[in-house]
Amino acid sequence: MTPMKKRVIHFTPAIIIIAFLIIGPLFIGTALVSLLTKILIFALMAMSLDIAFGYTGLWSFGHAALFGVAAYTNGILIKHYSITSFWLAAPAGILMAIVASAIFGLIALRVSGIYFLLITFALGQLIYSIAIKWIKMTGGSDGLGGIPYPDLGFSLSPISFYYFTLVILSIGALVLYLVVKSPFGYGLQGIRENEIRMRTLGYNIWLHKYIAFLTSGLFGGVAGILYIHFNGVITPGSVGMGASGLAIIMIIIGGSGTLWGAMIGSGTLFILEYFISMVTPERWPAILGACFVATVSFARGGILLKLINLWNKWNHDGRTEG
Amino acid sequence: MDVLKVENLSQSYGGLQILNGLSFRLDTGEKVALIGPNGAGKTTLLNVLTGLIPPKAGRVYLLGHDVTKLPPHTRVSIGLARSFQISSLFPRLSLLTNVLLAIQGIQTTRYQMIRPIRAYKNNLSKARELLELVGLWGEKDFPITALSHGQQRHVEIILALASKPRLLLLDEPSAGLTSVESDHLVDMIHNLVGETTVLLSAHDMDLVSKLANRIMVLYYGQIIAEGNPKEIQADQKVREIYLGIQAQGRERKCLS
Amino acid sequence: MDILAVGILGGVSYGFVLFLIATGLSLVLGLMGIVNVSHGALFMTGAYMGLTVAKLTGSLIIGILAGAILAGIVSLIIERLFLCQLYKQELEQILVTFGFVYIITNLHLWIYGAWPKSAFVPSILSGSMTIGRFGFPVHRLAVIMMGGALCVGLWWLQEKTKIGARIRAGMDDAEMVSGLGINLRPINIGAFCLGAILAGFAGVVGAPVLGGVNLNTGTDIFFVAIAVCIVGGVGSVQGALVGAVLIGIATTLVSTYFPVLAMFVMYILMVLILIFKPSGLLGRK
Numbered sequence: 096m097t098p099m100k101k102r103v104i105h106f107t108p109a110i111i112i113i114a115f116l117i118i119g120p121l122f123i124g125t126a127l128v129s130l131l132t133k134i135l136i137f138a139l140m141a142m143s144l145d146i147a148f149g150y151t152g153l154w155s156f157g158h159a160a161l162f163g164v165a166a167y168t169n170g171i172l173i174k175h176y177s178i179t180s181f182w183l184a185a186p187a188g189i190l191m192a193i194v195a196s197a198i199f200g201l202i203a204l205r206v207s208g209i210y211f212l213l214i215t216f217a218l219g220q221l222i223y224s225i226a227i228k229w230i231k232m233t234g235g236s237d238g239l240g241g242i243p244y245p246d247l248g249f250s251l252s253p254i255s256f257y258y259f260t261l262v263i264l265s266i267g268a269l270v271l272y273l274v275v276k277s278p279f280g281y282g283l284q285g286i287r288e289n290e291i292r293m294r295t296l297g298y299n300i301w302l303h304k305y306i307a308f309l310t311s312g313l314f315g316g317v318a319g320i321l322y323i324h325f326n327g328v329i330t331p332g333s334v335g336m337g338a339s340g341l342a343i344i345m346i347i348i349g350g351s352g353t354l355w356g357a358m359i360g361s362g363t364l365f366i367l368e369y370f371i372s373m374v375t376p377e378r379w380p381a382i383l384g385a386c387f388v389a390t391v392s393f394a395r396g397g398i399l400l401k402l403i404n405l406w407n408k409w410n411h412d413g414r415t416e417g
Numbered sequence: 418m419d420v421l422k423v424e425n426l427s428q429s430y431g432g433l434q435i436l437n438g439l440s441f442r443l444d445t446g447e448k449v450a451l452i453g454p455n456g457a458g459k460t461t462l463l464n465v466l467t468g469l470i471p472p473k474a475g476r477v478y479l480l481g482h483d484v485t486k487l488p489p490h491t492r493v494s495i496g497l498a499r500s501f502q503i504s505s506l507f508p509r510l511s512l513l514t515n516v517l518l519a520i521q522g523i524q525t526t527r528y529q530m531i532r533p534i535r536a537y538k539n540n541l542s543k544a545r546e547l548l549e550l551v552g553l554w555g556e557k558d559f560p561i562t563a564l565s566h567g568q569q570r571h572v573e574i575i576l577a578l579a580s581k582p583r584l585l586l587l588d589e590p591s592a593g594l595t596s597v598e599s600d601h602l603v604d605m606i607h608n609l610v611g612e613t614t615v616l617l618s619a620h621d622m623d624l625v626s627k628l629a630n631r632i633m634v635l636y637y638g639q640i641i642a643e644g645n646p647k648e649i650q651a652d653q654k655v656r657e658i659y660l661g662i663q664a665q666g667r668e669r670k671c672l673s
Numbered sequence: 674m675d676i677l678a679v680g681i682l683g684g685v686s687y688g689f690v691l692f693l694i695a696t697g698l699s700l701v702l703g704l705m706g707i708v709n710v711s712h713g714a715l716f717m718t719g720a721y722m723g724l725t726v727a728k729l730t731g732s733l734i735i736g737i738l739a740g741a742i743l744a745g746i747v748s749l750i751i752e753r754l755f756l757c758q759l760y761k762q763e764l765e766q767i768l769v770t771f772g773f774v775y776i777i778t779n780l781h782l783w784i785y786g787a788w789p790k791s792a793f794v795p796s797i798l799s800g801s802m803t804i805g806r807f808g809f810p811v812h813r814l815a816v817i818m819m820g821g822a823l824c825v826g827l828w829w830l831q832e833k834t835k836i837g838a839r840i841r842a843g844m845d846d847a848e849m850v851s852g853l854g855i856n857l858r859p860i861n862i863g864a865f866c867l868g869a870i871l872a873g874f875a876g877v878v879g880a881p882v883l884g885g886v887n888l889n890t891g892t893d894i895f896f897v898a899i900a901v902c903i904v905g906g907v908g909s910v911q912g913a914l915v916g917a918v919l920i921g922i923a924t925t926l927v928s929t930y931f932p933v934l935a936m937f938v939m940y941i942l943m944v945l946i947l948i949f950k951p952s953g954l955l956g957r958k
Contacts, residue, residue: 154764202944205951209708209763213899214947220896221940228933276533278517278526281510285518288507295467297493297522297580306528336892340771347768377783384775391768392755 104410108402109355116261125253132257134365135264136321141345141357142271143314148343149351150275151307152287154212157199157219158315158342163334164222165192165316166323170239171232181245185320192316193309195222200308204301207290216336223335238330245324260321267314271354274310283307284352344387350397359399419478420445420584420614421466426475428461428638435461437638439475443584443614450625451618452649453635454658459618460502462635463588466616467499468492480583494523496583502592502618504573506561513557515572516544519579547575551605567598571605578609585610587617591624603627622650634658675805680926682804686813688921689820690879694894695901695913696827697868703844703908704857704864707763710770711751712872713895714777719744719873720886721785727793727877736793737877744873745866747777752865757858774891782888789887792880812881819878823871828910840864844908900939904946906953915954 116135120128140162147153169188172178178187203214226233233239244251251259274280285293286300293300323329332338341364349360364383371379394401421443428436435458443449451459464470466477468489476485484492507515520540521527535541548554551571553564561569570593577585590606591599603624619625625632626646634642634655642652649655694716701709709715723740727733751773759765794812801808831837842850843857850857880886883894897920905916920939928935946953 154767202947205947209702209706209767210903210951212767213708213903214943217896217899217903217940217943221937224936224940228936273533274530276535277530278521278532278534278537279528279530281514281518281534282521282527284510284514285507288510289505291469292501292505292507292576293518293522294489295469295493295499296519296576297490298527299488299490340775343768343771378779380775381779381783384772384779387775388755388769388772391765391772392758395765 108406120254120257128253128257130365130369132253132260132325134362135257135260136318136325137341137345137365138358138361139264139267139321140315140318141342141349141361142268142354143311143318144342145346145351145354145357146271146274146283146314147307147311149346149353149356150280150287151283151304153304153308154208155215155308155311156212156336156343157215157217157222157339158311159334159336159338160219160222161192161196161199161312161315162319162322162338162342163226163329163331164195165189165319166329166333167226167233167239168192169320170242170323170329173242174239175232179246181247185245188320189313189316192312192319196309196312196315199312200305204304204308216339219339220335223331226331226334233331236331238328239323240328242323242327242329256325260325263317263321267317268354268358271314275354279303279306287352344383346397347395348387348390348397350399353399356397356399359402360397363398418445418481419443420447420480421616422478423466424476424478426462426465426477427473428458428465428470429473435638436465436472436475439638439640441633441640441643443616445614446612447631448610448615448629449617449631449633450629451616451633451635452620452622452625458635458638460588463499463586463616463618466586467497493580493582497586498577498580498582498584499586500573500577500588500590502589504566504569506569506572506576508561511558511560512548512553512564512572513544515561515576516547516579517541519576520544520547523580543579547579550609551575567594567601570594570598570602574602574606574609582613585613585615587615589618589620591619591621599624622646675807676929677926678804679807679809680929681922682809682817683813684922684925685918686816686820686882686921687925688918689816689824690875690882691894691897691901691921692820692824692914692917693871693875693879695898695905695917696910697871698898699902699905699907699909699913700840700864701868702902704840705766705861707766708770708899709748709865709868710767710895711748711773711777712770712868712898713891713893714774715744715748715869715891716872716876716879716894717781717886717888717891718747718777718876720876720880720890721781721790723873723877724790724793724880724886725785733793733795733798733877737874740877741870741873744876745870748866748869749862752862756865757862778888778891787888789885790880791885792883793877794881810881816878816882824910824914831910836860897939900943903943903953904939906956909955912953912955919954 116131120131140158144155144158147155165188168191169184172184172187178184199215199218203211203218206214227236244256245259282293282298282303286298286303290300322333345360345364346357347360348363349358350356367386368379368383371382390397419442423442424440426436426439427434439462451462453459461470465472468484468487468491472485476483478484479492479495479497482495484495507518510518517534517540520543526537526540545554548557551568553568553571556564561572564572570590574587574590577587587606591602594602599621606628615628617628630645632644632646632649633640634649634652636658641658642649642655644652694712698709698712701707719740722743723736726739727736730736751770755769756766759769798812798815801810802814803809831841839850839855839857839860843860847857876886883890901913901916901920903916904920905914906912920942923942924935924938927938950956
């Protein structure tokens with residue numbers, strides 16, 4: 096088997112998925128397009144978290160807060176200040192997400208490990224509390240609703256919004272991929288694997304962690320903007336522990352420390368939810384919890400790892416090495 | 418010029434005094450060995466010099482700079498490097514990545530976020546050089562966990578050398594190695610260090626006499642003897658300590 | 674003046690409820706190095722079961738026992754079936770407890786429905802005593818006394834017993850303790866379950882202080898418990914007590930005068946501590 100053929104086979108699953116994402120929506124119904132859009136948005140959210148969580152080893156349990164800050168900012172500008180242009184409202188939202196990450200990072204990075212976990216957890220809940228209490232701005236528990244598709248100068252339909260999301264996700268994923276393969280990105284993995292050694296090799300690990308945290312917040316904010324336009328409404332529930340937890344679950348189930356894992360995790364979670372909700376929607380959280388516990392206990396590398404192993408095994412059985 | 422100057426260094430843990438008013442200097446190019454029984458404070462001293470723990474009193478000067486209060490990464494950028502007694506590598510990353518991380522530790526490259534790491538050809542060829550020195554270029558894509566203990570020790574040393582340091586601190590470089598592996602390591606270090614100033618801590622007098630031209634004997638946080646290998650081996654105080662400990666060791670064996 | 678007195682007493686009673694939950698969290702954190710994220714859910718488990726049983730039997734004591742024991746059993750299941758498989762993998766253990774929050778909360782929704790559960794106050798404890806112009810509920814006094822007694826008991830356990838000494842040693846240097854031949858596994862399991870039992874107990878006893886429990890109570894109280902651990906310091910009974918009473922009094926007083934801001938008191942305290950003394954007021958490091 097030639098090396099070229101080997102490469103093609105190696106990348107085939109990815110190619111199939113990408114092809115489906117590009118062409119599929121033209122053939123499936125609106126409901127499924129909606130599901131796919133949701134999967135893409137949360138894939139971006141999970142990927143952004145993975146930079147901090149999976150690659151750097153920062154146990155960030157409050158990621159949804161950054162996602163939500165961008166969404167709420169966007170929503171507030173549209174509803175309360177009539178700034179409906181996407182090109183103004185969206186960057187503002189992302190900027191707020193970066194500001195929030197900057198402040199969170201300064202506070203939380205004073206400690207590490209479990210304490211970092213607790214602080215980010217608590218800071219996430221703080222944002223949630225603000226979202227609930229600051230009724231004048233955030234609409235309280237009802238949230239901000241009636242948010243239309245982004246005003247890009249032309250109108251969007253569910254399908255064109257899907258492709259809009261796909262484009263943004265692709266750009267985001269590409270940038271994150273470059274970051275992850277860069278010297279800085281490998282530095283983050285070094286910090287995860289052995290922080291003390293990194294210090295004695297000359298790395299200012301606080302700075303590395305801080306930049307990673309900001310990057311994570313930036314792309315989380317992008318996902319938040321997509322979300323509020325997709326969902327039409329943003330509520331405190333999308334900002335607190337539940338949403339942060341969802342992001343972590345996606346990363347772990349898919350495979351942490353790999354960008355594809357975030358994508359697979361998002362897809363798996365929402366497709367599972369879709370089918371299980373047809374049978375027993377009320378038990379979905381318990382089932383999700385059980386799947387999560389099972390994955391952590393017995394398949395820590397996540398689905399991606401299992402799939403890769405299976406794929407490699409299938410490829411090497413009964414084939415001669417070229 | 419003094420590459421390293423230590424003045425009145427003291428360190429304690431709870432009520433235990435580990436370093437007791439240490440003062441010494443290292444000149445350019447010197448190879449100095451730190452010996453002493455376990456618990457004498459060798460690793461603590463190296464940790465203080467590296468910047469991982471602050472001293473309770475005293476000052477550390479690196480190449481003329483007062484680094485006493487500076488963090489490890491600043492000291493490394495000034496010209497320090499350190500290897501660990503227990504191999505401290507990046508287990509799940511590939512061997513090549515381990516070395517690249519070490520090389521870029523003092524470069525601004527480490528903040529580059531867009532170009533892939535493999536595009537930095539200079540660093541790649543430096544990594545190749547280092548790995549070929551220890552014959553591990555073929556294993557460059559293996560995770561560290563796939564290497565033997567001896568191979569990991571070699572990697573441990575070349576990581577410290579990657580930044581071409583002015584001062585190299587080696588903590589028990591041959592820890593856990595067989596005497597054959599140890600000899601090999603000693604030869605490697607001997608060939609590599611060149612003009613670098615080295616401070617190494619060790620147990621093995623053989624290794625010490627091959628690598629060092631000056632020895633400091635550390636006993637309960639103080640330097641009780643200093644000199645070249647011959648002088649130290651003849652020193653009465655040193656013999657008492659080592660024989661005394663050996664005698665204690667024999668006693669304990671009888672009692673247990 | 675009497676507003677202040679009532680406020681402070683109220684804050685202390687709330688503080689003791691927090692203390693009961695936070696102690697378990699702090700103990701597990703100091704000893705096993707993990708956060709039991711399901712701790713709040715266990716509080717809720719104890720509350721729901723305990724209150725149901727108490728109302729059925731008319732006895733608060735039986736209710737307390739039922740709630741505490743159930744919480745203990747659930748925690749034992751989590752520990753024996755899952756956590757012990759993940760020895761030394763702290764993140765994974767935390768994630769497992771996190772997954773269990775989903776499972777436990779959803780099961781409660783299934784079994785008990787979405788309606789909140791009101792507290793159970795036995796007749797001897799109902800009624801109030803007058804402080805100036807105000808009435809102060811007797812059951813809150815009972816909480817203060819029970820909490821105080823438990824606090825003393827736990828402190829005695831920590832400082833004066835062999836087990837307590839082993840726990841403190843285990844927190845300082847687990848490897849050394851094992852090296853001395855002391856098996857820390859049963860101590861860890863015991864601490865984990867004791868924490869859960871205390872949380873379950875707090876659920877039944879604290880329900881009247883919280884004004885009843887609902888499916889969100891577990892999560893809400895968990896975050897306050899985190900704040901208590903961060904503010905007071907991890908790993909000691911006295912740390913949990915200081916953090917709990919401080920947050921309890923501060924929150925209650927602020928809610929008397931500035932109700933909207935009450936929720937944020939604990940965050941402000943937390944941030945202040947992180948800036949000035951990251952290890953907590955009575956933290957061990």
